[in-house]
Amino acid sequence: MMSRPVDKEDPDRLYIVTGGRSRVDESSIDLVSLIVSECDPSPGMQSEHVKILRMCHNPTAVVEISAELGMPVSVVNILLCDLLDTGRITARHPSTAPVKDKLPDPATLKQVLLGLEKL
């Protein structure tokens, strides 16, 4: 899929899909948080919300949603916050939560190694 470059796009579109909001509690959603739909789209729902609910029947990372919708990560985060607030989706957050200067524990890394060796 070739998405249009966002910075060449009509800024009004991104303004409208987010309802003009530009701030979101970003610390709560990671680039690789996995989003899962908890309901089907309902009539009258914003089209981006409908797309997200359809896409997330299976767990889908925030960054994949961003690529599929052709929208920047921060805009997608705002859309996701709406759906989280109303219980329409749930988020499975990474276990390696960002803690500065802290390495993942050896047990987790061992799991990663096993997975990579099977490739």
Place this chain on the structure above:
Amino acid sequence: MDLRSSDEAERTPLRSTASDGLKIVIVGGFGVGKTTMVRSVSEIRPLSTEETMTRAGVGIDDAGGAEGKTTTTVAFDFGRISLNDEMVLYLFGAPGQQRFWFLWDRLFSGSLGAVVLVDTRRVQDSWYAIDRLEHHGMPFIVARNHFGGPMPELEDLRKALDLSDDVPLIDCDARERESSKAVLIALVNHLYRLSTALEGAR
């Protein structure tokens, strides 16, 4: 609309049990082979997306040339590897250019580690990336991508990069799945050593 629906049909969904997303970042200059490496190990065709930084963020950016712009956009590629029923590793190919680093914390904090992919014809492109990774306290290894032809000794490259002895430096061919896989394993082994040393010190 037809295009969109065919895109959706092509998507390879994750297992319903997937619950833990992990990140590794491949950093390197333009044309060094980041996307090639992502493609050679990813279970999906590499996707690309963007993040934008608004004026408030640009204010901190004194890189110059950004004045008068309301947004700065950084594009990056990614692929993924399902490691087991729960864990999914996302691989990001990230440009090493200056403006990118202003978005590092927002996008890539919590990454397991990073691979600096080096093109020996443009070693200087890697200096900045190595400096920034050290600044962010992000563990990394360096991989030299083969472009054919004679290659200088790895130890000469280590000197040219001013790389300390405890950072692994290896050769690779980003087009080869086995070679790219070996790079990721080398990184995770390095992280494992660091992490167990840390546990032992406690």
